[in-house]
Amino acid sequence: MRVIAKRTLREFWEKHANSEQQLKTWFHETERADWKNFNDIKSEYPSASILNNGRVCFNIKGNDYRLIVRINFEIRIVWIRFIGTHAEYDKIDANTI
Numbered sequence: 001m002r003v004i005a006k007r008t009l010r011e012f013w014e015k016h017a018n019s020e021q022q023l024k025t026w027f028h029e030t031e032r033a034d035w036k037n038f039n040d041i042k043s044e045y046p047s048a049s050i051l052n053n054g055r056v057c058f059n060i061k062g063n064d065y066r067l068i069v070r071i072n073f074e075i076r077i078v079w080i081r082f083i084g085t086h087a088e089y090d091k092i093d094a095n096t097i
Contacts, residue, residue: 001033001071003078012065012083022061023083030078037073052095055081068094 006027013020035041038050049057051068058067066089068082081097082089 001030001035001076001078003027003030003080005080008080008083016065016085019061019065023067026058026060026067035071035073041071055095055097057094066094068097 009023009027013023029044033040033044035044038056041048041056042050045058047059047063051057054070054072056069056071058069059065060067060083063086065083065085067080070079070081071077082092082094084092
């Protein structure tokens with residue numbers, strides 16, 4: 001899968017250093033992934049939440065942070081839509097961001 005854009009993750013871990021290693025791990029695992037559908041994601045990340053509009057919410061660092069991505073399986077692209085704390089997550093609509 002192609003992840004767009006790592007820069008968003010980097011900017012986040014520069015502010016929240018305790019998320020850096022897990023975000024890097026997620027990024028590299030996602031780049032190597034061959035996901036065909038949401039079931040493939042759930043088998044690798046059982047705690048991920050499947051949302052509307054092709055979005056998935058991943059729990060980062062023991063659920064300290066939330067990462068929302070939008071996925072197009074046909075063209076194998078994962079767009080990072082949001083990364084933030086629970087308080088920040090509570091202020092957004094995860095299905096439309």
